[in-house]
Amino acid sequence: MAIIVDKVQKRKDIALACKDIFVQKGIKDLSVSQIAKAAKIGKGTIYDYFCNKEDIVFEIVNILMKKYKESLTKKIESATSTREKIKQFSSIFYDEDVSDLRAIYKEFISISLSSPNKEMMEFQSSYAKDYYEWFVDVLRDGVKSGEIREGSEDFARGLFVLAKGMFISSSSTNTIEDVKSEIHKFTDALFDILEEKND
């Protein structure tokens, strides 16, 4: 027998080791040789843990998303109103401490659009479902407590999709500050109405 490495762990280690260079340059301006050098391993080794260059991005997104979700849970728990909770969901688009995730997620979306891959699509839809249900729960709680009107849950999907749209818009045209105020403005406009009673 010989040394047995934890393949799953090493995959994560490599991904994290080259995360910064990915954030900095983006996948298009990075060669696999450069990535290998950044991770201090041989080029061939990359392919023992990833099926292609894109797969590395996938792993980084996975890691960062997981971490983000944990921090988001805390933020949402400590928010007092439904309005504030919904605003917290959008923090991914402007919070400074998740700028890495934003950068990598952008690459990820780009890859998903140009070469749809079964695993990636499943990852996307599982995350989407997850967040969507979370959204719905938050809104439903708001309805139950009488904070917002009935039927508000119907906006969950829309808000979620809107969030995705922010990615395209924000990564091309706006500054982070614009994005933040844009989202808050929309959320406020919506909640001003949702908080009215309709019966």
Added chain:
Amino acid sequence: MAIIVDKVQKRKDIALACKDIFVQKGIKDLSVSQIAKAAKIGKGTIYDYFCNKEDIVFEIVNILMKKYKESLTKKIESATSTREKIKQFSSIFYDEDVSDLRAIYKEFISISLSSPNKEMMEFQSSYAKDYYEWFVDVLRDGVKSGEIREGSEDFARGLFVLAKGMFISSSSTNTIEDVKSEIHKFTDALFDILEEKND
């Protein structure tokens, strides 16, 4: 003297000549040689009219967008309610006769995300501004006529961004039918509220 070709026109001609193959295969699975063959010109000629492969996608999007905008104008003019007008805006995401535009626009977004390019960004933001103002006008008319409540214009940006988000969602997970009903459901939920009076 010698032959003088209309550079602008020829650029369009080439773009249209290879549009179908782009829609079919996507930029990633297309080599410049194949594109040149489809357009019945030499590979080098491509570079007399386009600065790179991505630039061809840009031109195709431009052409199809222009055409789409014309048809959309008619559709919106003939719509009777504000609600219907807003729904028409989203037809790009499910109408069968713009499936080509959808396919190419997907490529375009992918390219924009991975290699932000000044010209592309300007194109994006000019279109965004254009549609946004159109949106606002439609909503404002609705407010003026008393059809929807005051403040409804505040949703213009959100609706527009939401539309962009549909691209990511729709191109990865859902079928066209899902997308259509999804959008209509959200629009209806919003308009049910907007059509209530708030004073």
Added chain:
DNA sequence: TCAAAATGACTGACCGTCGGTCATTTAAAA
């Protein structure tokens, strides 16, 4: 005749593979 237009051979960059090397572990012999 000549300049613009068109071309395709060529080049350099880069992705992913593959045969080979090396370090470590096992196990059998001493």
Added chain:
DNA sequence: TTTTAAATGACCGACGGTCAGTCATTTTGA
């Protein structure tokens, strides 16, 4: 218990093949 041969998997980087973009040459038509 010590030694050493065999076995195995981790690791590597040279190499093949592909392809975007360039450029020297040819074609075309006013």
